[in-house]
Amino acid sequence: MKITIASGKGGTGKTTLATNLAYLLSQKSPVILADLDVEEPNSGFFIKGTKIQKQKVFRMVPDWDKEKCVLCGNCQRVCKFNAVIKLGEEVLVFNQLCHGCYACSELCPQNALPMKSYEVGKITEFEQHNLHFVEGKLNVGEEQAVPVIKETINFVMNKFSPDILRIFDAPPGTSCPVIEATKDADYIILITEPTPFGLHDLKLAVEVMRELKKDFGVVINRYGIGNNDVIDYCTNERIPLLGKIPNMKKAAEAYAKGELLCESIPEIKVAMQRIIKNLKVCEVLS
Numbered sequence: 001m002k003i004t005i006a007s008g009k010g011g012t013g014k015t016t017l018a019t020n021l022a023y024l025l026s027q028k029s030p031v032i033l034a035d036l037d038v039e040e041p042n043s044g045f046f047i048k049g050t051k052i053q054k055q056k057v058f059r060m061v062p063d064w065d066k067e068k069c070v071l072c073g074n075c076q077r078v079c080k081f082n083a084v085i086k087l088g089e090e091v092l093v094f095n096q097l098c099h100g101c102y103a104c105s106e107l108c109p110q111n112a113l114p115m116k117s118y119e120v121g122k123i124t125e126f127e128q129h130n131l132h133f134v135e136g137k138l139n140v141g142e143e144q145a146v147p148v149i150k151e152t153i154n155f156v157m158n159k160f161s162p163d164i165l166r167i168f169d170a171p172p173g174t175s176c177p178v179i180e181a182t183k184d185a186d187y188i189i190l191i192t193e194p195t196p197f198g199l200h201d202l203k204l205a206v207e208v209m210r211e212l213k214k215d216f217g218v219v220i221n222r223y224g225i226g227n228n229d230v231i232d233y234c235t236n237e238r239i240p241l242l243g244k245i246p247n248m249k250k251a252a253e254a255y256a257k258g259e260l261l262c263e264s265i266p267e268i269k270v271a272m273q274r275i276i277k278n279l280k281v282c283e284v285l286s
Ligand code: SF4
Pocket: 064, 068, 069, 070, 071, 072, 073, 074, 075, 076, 086, 091, 107, 108, 109, 110, 111, 112, 113
């Protein structure tokens, strides 16, 4: 079972839910938690495991060969992403903009743009008893999260037995990185807040999940602030409401200290256990 935790916007509690669920479930059987929020991975603040390994993530970009180039400008014409430009007597490649489509390389009449590998991020694996934690991280200055997300998912799929529960902490939003992080999941948990902003972004996330034809449910974080509109929306749309995490000042304090909330706040532990119970009722967990 692959469960992905996503949200329409950042700061709604994705990491809190992912780390606490993974930790509690790992008390009974092995769990893999993968942080796919590669631009800002922070599950590692809460999971204190032993580092097992680290590996680099590469993608392919063209490498200009000045000796072979005849400055015909074809590469600039074929690149849809403005990642290669002929400027005077030079051809410039902007690695951050390149999508690695190979078009310029294959259509260069002189073979002057061979593809080379280029480091864009890292994958680090940690272990804490039954909990295997895998973190994908984009290198500073890089803009394309998708290749690192894809490689982090591949790492998890290739390394661990399919019988082990996988929990993926997706990036926020509704754009390409989220699609990449959710498209192969068996179930999605959308986390939101009971506020007008939370509801607005939840609706966008629900649209995406319906487009992807995914099974999903909703968890409300910081329950107690705002209003009941999220609950009414879920009821009207027949979306399973899996649980509510109470709004508590001490939760913010524990979070800031890097503590797992289910360990330090009994009310949060109860809320997390209720979410696990509801996932079992929905037959997402056995
Ligand atoms: S297509 Fe090849 S030969 Fe033409 S400008 Fe680009 S690199 Fe040079």
